[in-house]
Amino acid sequence: MRTDRARSLAIAASLALAMVAGCSQAPGPPTDTRKADEAAITAAGVALGQAAEAKDLDTCMSFYVDDPVLFVPGAPAVTGKDGVRQALAGFLGVKALKLETSGLIIDVARSGDLAFERGSYSNTITDAKGKTTTETGKLALVWKKQADGSWKIAADTNASDK
Amino acid sequence: MLRFRSFSLMLATLAAVFLGACSHQPAALPDNRAADAAAVQKADADWSLAAQSKQADTWLAFYADDAVVLPPNEAMATSKDEIRKSITDLLALPGLSVSWQTTKAEAARSGDLAYTYGTYELASNDAQGNATTDHGKYSEVWRKQADGSWKCIVDMWSSDLPVAPAPAPKTKHRAAKHSHRRKHHAN
Secondary structure (H helix, E strand, O other): OHHHHHHHHHHHHHHHHHHHHHHHHOOOOOOOOHHHHHHHHHHHHHHHHHHHHOOOHHHHHOOEEEEEEEEOOOOOOEEOHHHHHHHHHHHHOOOEEEEEEEEEEEEEOOOOOEEEEEEEEEEEEEOOOOOEEEEEEEEEEEEEEOOOOOEEEEEEEEEEOO | OHHHHHHHHHHHHHHHHHHHHHHHOOOOOOOOHHHHHHHHHHHHHHHHHHHHHOOHHHHHOOEEEEEEEEOOOOOOEOOHHHHHHHHHHHHOOOOOEEEEEEEEEEEOOOOOEEEEEEEEEEEEEOOOOOEEEEEEEEEEEEEEOOOOOEEEEEEEEEEOOOOOOOOOOOOOOOOOOOOOOOOOOOO
């Protein structure tokens, strides 16, 4: 008798434990990854800037989704990876580039699939003749989290201050 | 014996409660992305229609309290006063006609943020009274408000038209990005 009772007790206890364990593994609300996402986007932005200053077009392009859009002042919208690549190649085709950003603010969606970044930029460009000009403006970026967890730019939109 | 039985019963009940709790655990959020994107696109279209009134208040009602406006040829407007001034100046262009169409609208899975981008057309008269036309592209970020409505938190646009030549063009750098020297607020 005692053994039976002990056994049933053990079964009930294991059942309860299994339920608790099962419960804790049930899909609940998604974890809030926004802080980590913000840090990842900041890092991606820095890496993109460094690649641009190094005139490394391939690395620059690795930060864009497969169907990006690029909005720059004074030219129609650029759509598609080939178009963006061509535009960036032109941008990088100067003697030297110094790219600075400031006041960047990143808003990550609760679900961690979309994020938006905006702020100011200051681009110092040295042309083939060695003449240096600095241009300031505003940027607004749409970032999308990829299947591998990385963040890439879906829309790169800019407006000059002058 | 009774004690053991009731203890077993209690554990079984506990297990049933856990099972119940499990099944009542909030499932993954419903996917409202298409509806959210449609709502944002509609807000954008309503905005373009509302802009026909050329009233600053009507335009400004589409911005959230924490909105920033990133217009071309001027500094970022981050305060309500700066935004009001920027939009009032735009709406005061003589002979103004402005409208825009959404090309794309997309919302986050969590339904709290979304973006749109598209194209605009603008006509106005220049200082000499001559009719001028401009067209360009814009991007907007939207945040869902507590009442479920969508408001714009980032508004940026720029002209498609080539940069107006500087008065004494010593250089003509044509960097793909950010080569911009428009003399007047054409958009």
